[in-house]
Amino acid sequence: MWPVVWTAMRTYAPYVTFPVAFVVGAVGYHLEWFIRGSPPPRQEERGVLELREERKLEELTGRDSTQVTSLKDRLEFTPRAALNRNRSEKSQE
Structure with missing residues (x-):
């Protein structure tokens, strides 16, 4: 009989272990919240994009928006080899 x-x-x-595990997990989950008590209400957390937009707005409040850097000043951030490749020596000075 035992082999059968x-x-x-x-x-x-x-088919037997899944429902048993589900019931044990549900009972444990509710028992844990019963013992601990309900969690304190959470404040809404702002997303990364909202925080970034707020920081950018704060940076712009003290700055004059009519004073921008020229494109010639921005060329210092690009590699020189790419910009000077097709220029003659006289125009580089």
Whole structure:
């Protein structure tokens, strides 16, 4: 008789263990919140994009928006080799 029981348990183990694990997990989850108490209400956290936009606006408030850097000043951030490749020596000075 025992070999038949063990064969049946081995065959139907997934169908038995999932509901048992589900019930044990649900009971444990609710028991833990019952013991701990309900969590304190969370304040809404602002997203990364909202924080970035707010920081950018704060940076712009003290700055005059009519004074911008010229494109010639921005060329210092690009590699010189790419810009001077097709220029003659006289125009580089």
